[in-house]
Amino acid sequence: IVYWEEDIDVAVIGGGHAGCEAALACARLGMRTILFAMNLDSIAMMPCNPNIGGTSKGHLVREIDALGGEMGKNIDRTYIQSRMLNTAKGPAVHSLRAQADKARYKEAMKLVLEKQDSLWIRQSEVVYIDTKNGSVSGVLTAPGGYYPCKSVIICTGTYLQASCIHGTYRVQTGPGGMQAACGGLTDCLRDLGLPLRRFKTGTPARVDGRTLDFQKMEEQKGDEHIVPFSFENSPDAIRRPQRSCWLTYTNERTHAIIRNNLHRSPLYSGDIRGIGPRYCPSIEDKVVRFADKERHQVFLEPEGDHTFEYYVSGMSSSLPEDVQRDMLRTLPGLEHVQIMRTGYAIEYDCIDPLALDHTLQIKQVKGLYSAGQFNGSSGYEEAAAQGLIAGINAALSIKGGDPLILDRSQAYIGVLIDDLVTKGTNEPYRMMTSRAEYRLLLRQDNADLRLTELGYKVGLISHARYSRFLRKKEEISQEIERLENTCLSASAEVNEFLNSLKTSSIRSGVSLAELLRRPEISYGDVIAMGDLAAIERPHLDSAAGEQAAIQIKYQGYIEKQMQQVEQFKKLEQKLIPQELNYEEIPSLRLEARQKLSKVRPRSVGQASRISGVSPADVNVLLVYLEQYRLCKK
Amino acid sequence: IVYWEEDIDVAVIGGGHAGCEAALACARLGMRTILFAMNLDSIAMMPCNPNIGGTSKGHLVREIDALGGEMGKNIDRTYIQSRMLNTAKGPAVHSLRAQADKARYKEAMKLVLEKQDSLWIRQSEVVYIDTKNGSVSGVLTAPGGYYPCKSVIICTGTYLQASCIHGTYRVQTGPGGMQAACGGLTDCLRDLGLPLRRFKTGTPARVDGRTLDFQKMEEQKGDEHIVPFSFENSPDAIRRPQRSCWLTYTNERTHAIIRNNLHRSPLYSGDIRGIGPRYCPSIEDKVVRFADKERHQVFLEPEGDHTFEYYVSGMSSSLPEDVQRDMLRTLPGLEHVQIMRTGYAIEYDCIDPLALDHTLQIKQVKGLYSAGQFNGSSGYEEAAAQGLIAGINAALSIKGGDPLILDRSQAYIGVLIDDLVTKGTNEPYRMMTSRAEYRLLLRQDNADLRLTELGYKVGLISHARYSRFLRKKEEISQEIERLENTCLSASAEVNEFLNSLKTSSIRSGVSLAELLRRPEISYGDVIAMGDLAAIERPHLDSAAGEQAAIQIKYQGYIEKQMQQVEQFKKLEQKLIPQELNYEEIPSLRLEARQKLSKVRPRSVGQASRISGVSPADVNVLLVYLEQYRLCKK
Numbered sequence A, B: 001i002v003y004w005e006e007d008i009d010v011a012v013i014g015g016g017h018a019g020c021e022a023a024l025a026c027a028r029l030g031m032r033t034i035l036f037a038m039n040l041d042s043i044a045m046m047p048c049n050p051n052i053g054g055t056s057k058g059h060l061v062r063e064i065d066a067l068g069g070e071m072g073k074n075i076d077r078t079y080i081q082s083r084m085l086n087t088a089k090g091p092a093v094h095s096l097r098a099q100a101d102k103a104r105y106k107e108a109m110k111l112v113l114e115k116q117d118s119l120w121i122r123q124s125e126v127v128y129i130d131t132k133n134g135s136v137s138g139v140l141t142a143p144g145g146y147y148p149c150k151s152v153i154i155c156t157g158t159y160l161q162a163s164c165i166h167g168t169y170r171v172q173t174g175p176g177g178m179q180a181a182c183g184g185l186t187d188c189l190r191d192l193g194l195p196l197r198r199f200k201t202g203t204p205a206r207v208d209g210r211t212l213d214f215q216k217m218e219e220q221k222g223d224e225h226i227v228p229f230s231f232e233n234s235p236d237a238i239r240r241p242q243r244s245c246w247l248t249y250t251n252e253r254t255h256a257i258i259r260n261n262l263h264r265s266p267l268y269s270g271d272i273r274g275i276g277p278r279y280c281p282s283i284e285d286k287v288v289r290f291a292d293k294e295r296h297q298v299f300l301e302p303e304g305d306h307t308f309e310y311y312v313s314g315m316s317s318s319l320p321e322d323v324q325r326d327m328l329r330t331l332p333g334l335e336h337v338q339i340m341r342t343g344y345a346i347e348y349d350c351i352d353p354l355a356l357d358h359t360l361q362i363k364q365v366k367g368l369y370s371a372g373q374f375n376g377s378s379g380y381e382e383a384a385a386q387g388l389i390a391g392i393n394a395a396l397s398i399k400g401g402d403p404l405i406l407d408r409s410q411a412y413i414g415v416l417i418d419d420l421v422t423k424g425t426n427e428p429y430r431m432m433t434s435r436a437e438y439r440l441l442l443r444q445d446n447a448d449l450r451l452t453e454l455g456y457k458v459g460l461i462s463h464a465r466y467s468r469f470l471r472k473k474e475e476i477s478q479e480i481e482r483l484e485n486t487c488l489s490a491s492a493e494v495n496e497f498l499n500s501l502k503t504s505s506i507r508s509g510v511s512l513a514e515l516l517r518r519p520e521i522s523y524g525d526v527i528a529m530g531d532l533a534a535i536e537r538p539h540l541d542s543a544a545g546e547q548a549a550i551q552i553k554y555q556g557y558i559e560k561q562m563q564q565v566e567q568f569k570k571l572e573q574k575l576i577p578q579e580l581n582y583e584e585i586p587s588l589r590l591e592a593r594q595k596l597s598k599v600r601p602r603s604v605g606q607a608s609r610i611s612g613v614s615p616a617d618v619n620v621l622l623v624y625l626e627q628y629r630l631c632k633k
């Protein structure tokens, strides 16, 4: 320690997507907060894909917004293309996705942080987390500054002891040549007894847009009618000219080049030890694992409005530079491509998330939280979601409130965190719709209905926003009522309209809701028919109308899923006392006893999801808990 | 070598201010050019002060623009405050200076590079420069890519084997945590026999603008009537809202803190070995060297329009963080300041510029040029100026044209380069008006008149721009003629006006030029009086009018200086054959013989400026050259 700084409440280590949300949440909840980053220019940096959202990730961003986080607003400020994905399928899998102007995204988020009261930003490497009696007491920076604090949130992302690798080239830096955090934090965490691991991820080359022949690719335009990420934005307020992405494909020549050079890959030579993400594989991985696939999609995505750099989505690789160049040049439209930045893999230290509880606190050290890539996840949205929850809980714990824990039926964020802390992960974890059991309830369109109330209670949603939200809720119920109770009489005009939609005509009066339930009929059609029949209707926010329509249209499915949730909640609400000693439950199988002792689930529900805990074990546990409770009384 | 790339003409190592101009010049002259940078995000980065221009540096930028370089245009695109300095003094020392939006400056320059035909940008570390028979033949990157080429321009700035230091903290990175170039280039240069050195420079802290109390400082606004840096821009085309800078001062408390902590400075402890710039001293240097000075100016300068970071100009320091904090907090308005990034010193490898000739080619290796901080200079503008000249000469040499060499009477750029290659430097060299002998001729306002012709001949000035330039020249002579030949008769109105200017009235008719030569009367006054007298005048570009006025007003001084230049040119034009063997001139003093052999001056004029060469030696040389020439015939 060279010198002391003033006391603060929370120190956030890292300015990535996790660190930004964590720091904002803490500061907005009144905590004196400092965010540390190796380099202030890395704040909210996108080291990989230049976009936010996408399948299931879009859900996370909407949920972050509904809870009062920043990511949704920031992409709304800086998007250069916006699309709702999967619109051909049901609303459960509709996902919002936007290309970002990477540089502007970073700049805008840093400005939000800079403007935030009670938040300070400091470029410095944290090398030590100090504890007293098992609780966090301060952090120490590399130049010797000691910051006494009550809570620390680790959001070190891909920087801890990071190395970047392609071919035989290896250099000890964080992403994109940023200084890695090698000053001692890993040792400190190991000394605290935390289970650390080494993961890896990778990124494709960035190429010179002038050397691309877009005529040989398929254009992917942005949506005409955009949907903002933030529930606080209207489409009109953020409308702007959009950029296109471009689709091309790998082919047999691409795959041949990769196969012929596999021996030169650091992955296959054993030079990379870190464990990579199965669901974000490198192109060499894909070619090996899906050997019979004739082609893979490749998207060319602009990195911003003020650069010609393009991101080659789908071609993540750590093959040597010449192989990357040669394989890219086999793609239609990329025959003359020039690489500007080579693709690479990155290895970094992270934690086994089984060491965390649902608040994202590290069980062994009071006041020590962690979020993002450090927790074994991958992806900006996953990081931001965790950052928000860790930040909220760090603040609530200091303020003495109940923690915020979202369960699997409330949010994708709940699924994400429950998966991490219950099942752990052996590779960088990413969100996927298939991981959510209650997909039909956890839609992107109703994230506000699910979570704004909670955000308001926590204190991140302003009173004004909450009032607007209540008004919207009211509008939705009124519209549902109106649709259920308004009868459309059979008329020639209406039936003609129905015929044009290729759906059967009506003989007698039918409620608008009943019509809406027909697969061929959209909410817009119902409105149109109402207008034909001169049925009066109140002026409605378009999102509220759509919401009412979805609730009616999918009512049956939704109700069924809500019943499942009720079942689920039963076990979820059977909380397990934290002092429970699993060694004292003799009838548990040994493996179950060990796993339960390690994870220390908060509920029987969580216990049932631990791998290695069987339904029989769960029954034993239930019986034991019953006795335990009676004894206690 | 892992793989080969296609042949190119020129490889530029570095994307700083030198590298950007060098690469643009080469590509614009038709060379197939690649610019390498450790990190593409470092392109045109300003690691220190967020501004361009200033005393004598503003001249450099205007000259760069007149020759067809980019720096002037780029600051015009991204300035957030513009001022003409020293307007109270004569036009020779008027200097243009602009605050930049740092992030946007970088972004805009990178976009210019990306758009440039025949130029490619590559993120990669160059570790080896290959030569064949004393000529450059290619470069090798760290991952093993070999690029055959005809010319290389080294613009490695402050990155070669760089270390950043404050207090006892030292880390091996380039500026601001960017990856340093430690992969072998230094060794390669040493193996080529080049004289390398270690210099250092430093930067102050960046602070949180929210924690500044501007009411305690003096506001420095931008000019109402701005002058663009580029001769191609009109004020109207680039007018925009401006930001203020703020002036405060150090005081005895500041100095006491510094003095009491000097033992903790890496400079005084001997931890920093590199040689720093005398003319950009750190605050600890200033306090020690000017011990009797009661206060030093400190400017708070905004780093951009989209950030609250402020640069604390004048407080460059490598003292420990806590000392930096404590000393800053003694400044009025900074009582509660929070540091966002700590100030630091940086050490790096560079070359003794005596190894270069006036084209910025390294004498020992044909085709190897260097520019910028690597040549022992300091400052963005100095770097850009050298980059431009090195780029032009590398291209001209490949194309087989005469080199572009500016002498000391033509441009500050000429002074800069002549100083470096003739006198060498023992510390980072920076431009100063006092270095220029012919200041009255080398004004910022006439940089176009001095250099556009040359830029056009070289090929960097378009035909259209050249035509506009000729038109302006024509306008200037016409206006001079008009002012000389237009007589203003004595009238009551005119004399009343003259009285209001506190200058004597006229009795009979007087030419407008004669009036203009009076110190109290400006060009605007002359125009006003002409209007009073209803003298017709042609519509004139305002810059052309001002130029005519300056030429008339300072005619006497200018003519005198032009005579001096003629004297100067005499010795300058006495070229020395490059094969001359100084050992064969016995009557030269030993020291002079050694120095002359080392520098190999191109003219007797240059020889006379070498330190250690006396006027007597110059005479000996003149006599010898006369005989030598006769012998040759």
Ligand SMILES: Cc1cc2nc3c(=O)[nH]c(=O)nc-3n(C[C@H](O)[C@H](O)[C@H](O)COP(=O)(O)OP(=O)(O)OC[C@H]3O[C@@H](n4cnc5c(N)ncnc54)[C@H](O)[C@@H]3O)c2cc1C
Pocket (backbone or CB within 6 Å): A013, A014, A015, A016, A017, A018, A019, A036, A037, A038, A039, A042, A043, A045, A046, A047, A048, A049, A124, A125, A126, A127, A155, A156, A157, A158, A159, A160, A175, A181, A185, A201, A202, A203, A280, A316, A344, A345, A346, A371, A372, A373, A374, A377, A378, A379, A380, A383, A384, A430
């Ligand atoms: C090469 C690469 C490829 C990727 N590929 C994919 C992909 O294909 N798909 C995908 O979904 N995701 C991918 N990602 C992951 C995605 O970028 C991250 O998940 C996301 O950025 C993580 O956010 P984070 O906030 O956890 O960490 P980061 O964004 O990594 O931010 C970490 C922050 O911590 C700071 N920091 C670290 N240590 C310290 C310390 N000791 N002291 C002070 N500050 C510190 C850093 O300066 C930085 O500000 C990739 C990332 C990289 C680098």
Ligand SMILES: Cc1cc2nc3c(=O)[nH]c(=O)nc-3n(C[C@H](O)[C@H](O)[C@H](O)COP(=O)(O)OP(=O)(O)OC[C@H]3O[C@@H](n4cnc5c(N)ncnc54)[C@H](O)[C@@H]3O)c2cc1C
Pocket (backbone or CB within 6 Å): B013, B014, B015, B016, B017, B018, B019, B036, B037, B038, B039, B042, B043, B045, B046, B047, B048, B049, B124, B125, B126, B127, B155, B156, B157, B158, B159, B160, B175, B181, B185, B201, B202, B203, B280, B316, B344, B345, B346, B371, B372, B373, B374, B377, B378, B379, B380, B383, B384, B430
């Ligand atoms: C901390 C600091 C303080 C300073 N203080 C002042 C000051 O007070 N006053 C002042 O006038 N000037 C100051 N400067 C100097 C000013 O920043 C530089 O003079 C100017 O930026 C030099 O420009 P350049 O083009 O020579 O090099 P730089 O701007 O340093 O750019 C060098 C480029 O070379 C690249 N590079 C280096 N090695 C390799 C390699 N082997 N392969 C590929 N790419 C490579 C880098 O990535 C970078 O793009 C300071 C600089 C620093 C860093």
